Amino acid sequence: MTWSRALKEAARSGLTIERAKLTPLIAIRGTAGVGVVIGLCLWQGSPALAVSSAFGAFSSGIATFQRSMRPRPVLALAVAGALAVSTFLGYLAAAHVVAFVLLLTGWTFLAGLAWAIGPVSGLIGTQTVAIMLITVTLPTSVLGALQHAALIAFGGLVQATLIVLFPVRPWGIQRDTLADALAAEADYARRLRHDPVAPFDPAPLMDARLASAVTPRQAKRRPVQLHGPRGLAERVRPVLASLADPVVGASLEGPERDRARELLGAAATVLDAVAHAVRHGKPVRLPPEAMAALEVPATGPMLSGPARRAAYRLISLLADAVELTDEPVEATRPTTTAERGHLLRPSVPRLVPVALRALRREARWSSHIFRHALRVAAVAAAGYLLATTLHFGHGYWAPLASVMVMRPDFAQTYSRGVARFAGTLVGVTIAGALMALAHPGAYISAVLALVCVFLMYLLMRTGFSVTSACIAGYVVFLLGIVGAGWEQTVQERVVLTLVGGILAMLSYALFPAWETPRLRDRLADWLTANGRYALAVLDGHARPAERRPRQVREALLDARAARAAWEVSEARAEKEPVRHRGLSLHAARTASATLATMGRVTMILEAHLPDKDAEPSPGAAVFATALHPALDRAARAVRDGTPLDWSGPHAVWERWNAEGEHTGVAVRASELLLDALDDLAEALPPDP
Numbered sequence: 241m242t243w244s245r246a247l248k249e250a251a252r253s254g255l256t257i258e259r260a261k262l263t264p265l266i267a268i269r270g271t272a273g274v275g276v277v278i279g280l281c282l283w284q285g286s287p288a289l290a291v292s293s294a295f296g297a298f299s300s301g302i303a304t305f306q307r308s309m310r311p312r313p314v315l316a317l318a319v320a321g322a323l324a325v326s327t328f329l330g331y332l333a334a335a336h337v338v339a340f341v342l343l344l345t346g347w348t349f350l351a352g353l354a355w356a357i358g359p360v361s362g363l364i365g366t367q368t369v370a371i372m373l374i375t376v377t378l379p380t381s382v383l384g385a386l387q388h389a390a391l392i393a394f395g396g397l398v399q400a401t402l403i404v405l406f407p408v409r410p411w412g413i414q415r416d417t418l419a420d421a422l423a424a425e426a427d428y429a430r431r432l433r434h435d436p437v438a439p440f441d442p443a444p445l446m447d448a449r450l451a452s453a454v455t456p457r458q459a460k461r462r463p464v465q466l467h468g469p470r471g472l473a474e475r476v477r478p479v480l481a482s483l484a485d486p487v488v489g490a491s492l493e494g495p496e497r498d499r500a501r502e503l504l505g506a507a508a509t510v511l512d513a514v515a516h517a518v519r520h521g522k523p524v525r526l527p528p529e530a531m532a533a534l535e536v537p538a539t540g541p542m543l544s545g546p547a548r549r550a551a552y553r554l555i556s557l558l559a560d561a562v563e564l565t566d567e568p569v570e571a572t573r574p575t576t577t578a579e580r581g582h583l584l585r586p587s588v589p590r591l592v593p594v595a596l597r598a599l600r601r602e603a604r605w606s607s608h609i610f611r612h613a614l615r616v617a618a619v620a621a622a623g624y625l626l627a628t629t630l631h632f633g634h635g636y637w638a639p640l641a642s643v644m645v646m647r648p649d650f651a652q653t654y655s656r657g658v659a660r661f662a663g664t665l666v667g668v669t670i671a672g673a674l675m676a677l678a679h680p681g682a683y684i685s686a687v688l689a690l691v692c693v694f695l696m697y698l699l700m701r702t703g704f705s706v707t708s709a710c711i712a713g714y715v716v717f718l719l720g721i722v723g724a725g726w727e728q729t730v731q732e733r734v735v736l737t738l739v740g741g742i743l744a745m746l747s748y749a750l751f752p753a754w755e756t757p758r759l760r761d762r763l764a765d766w767l768t769a770n771g772r773y774a775l776a777v778l779d780g781h782a783r784p785a786e787r788r789p790r791q792v793r794e795a796l797l798d799a800r801a802a803r804a805a806w807e808v809s810e811a812r813a814e815k816e817p818v819r820h821r822g823l824s825l826h827a828a829r830t831a832s833a834t835l836a837t838m839g840r841v842t843m844i845l846e847a848h849l850p851d852k853d854a855e856p857s858p859g860a861a862v863f864a865t866a867l868h869p870a871l872d873r874a875a876r877a878v879r880d881g882t883p884l885d886w887s888g889p890h891a892v893w894e895r896w897n898a899e900g901e902h903t904g905v906a907v908r909a910s911e912l913l914l915d916a917l918d919d920l921a922e923a924l925p926p927d928p
Contacts, residue, residue, distance in 0.1 A: 246817035247654065254655035255662060260701035265408045267697035270301035273399040275690050278721075281391070287682050287722045292388055294718065295374065296320050296395025298693065299367045304399065305700045307413075308360045313400035319364050320396020324389040326368035331385030337628065341621050347372060348620040348643065352613030355648050356602040357595045362648075369620060369643045373636040414451045414466050415519050421448035421473050422515035422561075428477065429508040432484035433501045436492070439836055440481075442800045445474060449797075453583040465518050468564035473511075476557050478847035480507065483550040485844055487912060488905050490547040499543055503551055506533035510558045514565045524562050534558060546848060546905050553847075608753035612648040619646065619747045623740060630736075637733060641740025646747070649755065651815035653748050656704050657741040663708025664737040667692075670709075671716035672730040685720035692717060712737075755812040759823045762802075762809045764878040766835050767920070769795075769802035771871035774842045774913060775864050777849065781906045782861035784850045792846060799839055806832065823881075823924075830923035838916040845909040859896035860906050866892040874917075884921035890914060 241249075277297040281290035300316040300323075308315060326347065333340040351365030371392070409415075424444040431438040448470045454462060483500055486492040490500035509530040517524040534555050543551050602609040623639025630638075641664075645656040671692075674680075680688060696710035712733060773795040780787040810828055850857075867889045874884045893914060897907055 241815070241817050243817040246650070246815060249815060250651055250654035251658045253651065254657070254659035255703075255705055257703045257706060258701070260699075262698055263408070264698060266305070267694055269402050269406055269408065270304065270399065270697045271690055271694040273297045273301055273395070273402050274693050276398050277391070277395045278686050278690070282682065282686065282721075289388075289391070290686070291718050291722055292374075293391035293395060294689075295371055296323055296392035297399055298395070298714075299323055299371070300396035300399040301693075301697060302367070302700075303360065303364060304403065305697065306360045306363060308358075312403045315360070316396045316400040316403065319367065320393045320399075322364055322368045323371050323396070324393040326372045327392050328385050328389040330372040331388065332382070341624060344369075344372060344624060345617045345621045349613045349617040352616045353599050353602060353609060355612065356598045356607075356609045361595075366643055369616075370640050373620070373624065373640050373643070411463060411466060414462075415521070417444070417447045417451040418466060418470055418473075419515040419519035420444045422469060422511050422518065425473050425476055425480070426508040426511035426515065429480050429504045429511065432480060433504045436484040436486050436489070437837070437840070438484075439833075440477065440840070443804065445470075445477070446800055446804065448473070449583070463521070465521065465565050469514060469518060469561055472557055472561045472564070476507070476511070476554065476561070478843040479550050479554045479557060480504065481840060482844045482847040483547060483554060488546050488844055488848070488908050489550060490543060496543055496547060500547065500551075502533050503554060506530040507554060507558060510534070510562065514561050517565050524565050526562065550847065608648050608755065611751065611753035612646070615747045615751050615753075616643060616646045618751075619643070619743050623743050626739070626743075627736070635736065637736035638740040638743065641737045642744040642747075645741060646744045648753070649812045650748055650752065650817075651812060654745055657745050659703065659705035660708045661737055661741050663705040663710075664712040665734055666705075667709035667712025668716055668730045668733045671713035675716065675720055680717075680720065682721045682723075685717045689714050689717035689721070754816050754818050755809050756816050756818050756823075759809060759813055759828050760879050760881065762806045763823070763828070763831055763835070763924075764875045766799075766802040766806045767878060768871065768875045769799040770835055770838050770842065771867070771875075773799040773839070774845075775868055775871075777842055777846045778860050778864040778867070778906070778910075780849045781845070781857045782864060783856055784854045785852050785856070787849065787852060792849075796843075796846075799842075803836070803839070806835075827923055827925070831920055834916050834920040834923055837919070838913060841909055841912040841916060845906065845913075848905040848909075857904070857906055859899060860910075863889065863892050863896055863910055874920075878924060881926055883926045884917075884924065886914060886917050886921065889917075 274294055274297045278290045278294050281293050285293075296319075300319045303315045303319040304312040306315070329343060329347070330340070333343045348369050351362075351369050354365035355362035421444040424441070428438065428440045452466070452470050483489045484504060490496040506529075510526060513524050513526050513530075516522070536552075536555075542548070601607075604610060619642045620639050623642050624636065627635030627638050641660060645653060645660045647653050647656065671688075674688065675685075678684070692710045692714035696707055696714065699706045699710065715733065716730065773792070776792045776795040780792060810825075810832065813828070814825055870886060870888050874886075876882075877884050893907070893910055897911070
């Protein structure tokens with residue numbers, strides 16, 4: 241992709257306004273938290289104190305809208321604590337330019353590394369840098385530093401208290417993620433009716449698993465509807481694929497295929513009904529047609545062989561899903577010491593070593609997180625030094641704009657830069673016009689600022705340009721509380737936002753961290769994870785008595801994580817203005833499709849794992865033994881750009897098929913597995 245096209249795509253993405261589900265009650269609650277802090281400071285303090293202290297409640301409210309499975313009060317308190325520390329340290333060093341620049345550089349570097357822990361941690365780190373930049377314009381006494389830090393923390397405490405006192409839709413995120421996973425399964429079943437090898441995106445199942453992790457205290461209060469359907473959704477997916485597959489399931493044409501389509505349609509209807517019940521906390525309502533389709537017909541088209549087993553399994557799983565979801569929504573599942581059915585979420589202190597390990601993994605020159613941390617630290621320091629030489633009263637807005645738009649990847653940084661400037665231009669124009677026409681006093685300006693806060697919380701997920709417009713208006717009205725001239729505020733805000741955006745964009749152009757050269761490594765990681773999953777399932781067919789379900793489950797989760805990492809890298813690479821450097825985007829997309837097929841075939845093979853008392857399959861054991869070293873060599877070949885060789889597994893499979901096991905599911909699925917690996921070899925031509 242050329243630079244001109246990349247910039248055009250980034251600008252289009254930044255200015256896009258999306259339709260999103262609005263949450264007015266949550267927006268009102270967050271606005272009330274900001275209003276409490278501003279009102280108390282205007283009543284007991286001064287307008288300047290109200291302006292400086294509103295940042296804590298404002299930023300804590302922003303964090304509670306992020307997509308995180310952590311309880312919202314915890315997020316609000318975490319932001320407030322981090323902002324309080326950042327404020328205090330900024331106050332102490334603000335009087336000395338050299339000391340403040342060193343502090344700002346080091347703190348911004350750590351905030352940039354926080355993206356290694358997760359996006360919410362990265363956002364919190366960015367906000368701490370923003371408040372540190374704002375403190376350079378405020379009094380620098382130690383007593384004043386403690387006072388303002390306490391007010392910042394108080395703002396977060398107010399937000400956390402409001403969340404506890406006025407909960408809006410408890411367990412709402414858990415319900416939505418589980419319902420999304422069930423709805424994705426329903427959509428998958430419908431697509432399988434027309435395309436027996438339709439792809440499936442496991443992201444909803446991954447989100448549902450992440451949301452289902454709870455503390456022991458939360459497990460005692462979790463509704464029954466949130467306990468069992470996720471595990472059933474995990475087990476339904478391979479059964480659906482196995483029933484629809486024309487090789488190991490129903491035949492491609494004829495009465496069996498008609499019966500399979502009928503079952504898939506009924507399964508989609510049932511899964512949609514269960515998803516609706518979970519999302520809204522209501523009993524399941526099933527149409528009679530779906531229930532009739534799931535009954536075993538006395539006459540008419542009947543399934544046979546593996547397809548018949550898959551159909552019986554599907555009917556049983558759907559019945560269990562309806563039964564689990566249809567229990568009273570007020571009921572909770574008691575948790576005893578012997579029961580460990582829930583996924584334990586580590587407490588905040590136990591997350592500290594996990595976070596340190598994540599930071600240590602990214603402490604290398606090739607890491608895009610590490611390079612982002614260096615980039616944002618350099619831009620923050622340069623922007624602050626540049627701001628001190630300008631004759632604007634709020635020069636810190638330039639580095640503030642840079643830090644707020646910078647992200648670890650190219651596309652987000654550039655799209656947010658464009659959105660930030662466009663939104664700021666609209667926001668300051670509207671707010672400046674209101675200030676010029678109405679000349680509001682301190683209290684009216686505070687009310688107008690709260691209106692902007694409410695609109696920002698309400699429209700948070702519609703686009704960054706909309707959010708930036710609301711923030712720009714909020715700043716204009718907030719400074720109007722202390723009597724700042726709106727003409728100067730509007731001019732400074734527009735010019736300095738433009739300067740900050742240019743600094744952010746130049747930093748990425750001069751010191752990039754492209755994802756395109758890493759595509760081969762990501763693809764090799766996905767192939768390795770898929771291979772471990774396939775070997776674990778084949779081992780279950782080879783030695784049923786020694787089968788370890790946990791080993792298969794962990795291999796499946798690793799394969800999903802590797803696929804998610806690949807998809808993130810591929811999406812970033814598609815928007816980068818660089819050449820492919822060894823792996824073109826066309827080859828990447830083709831290879832991605834083949835590895836997704838490999839995962840689907842392995843999933844079908846897992847759906848037909850034999851019972852522990854079944855006869856072992858010697859052919860599966862020999863095939864797995866030959867496949868293991870071939871996968872290791874293939875992963876190295878993908879990284880090095882050399883040809884892939886699957887001749888060894890092919891020869892073993894030919895002998896296995898000739899021995900008379902050709903009617904079994906394992907040998908037929910292994911053939912599909914080899915076909916997918918051959919397609920991968922064709923999709924990845926060797927480097928010149």
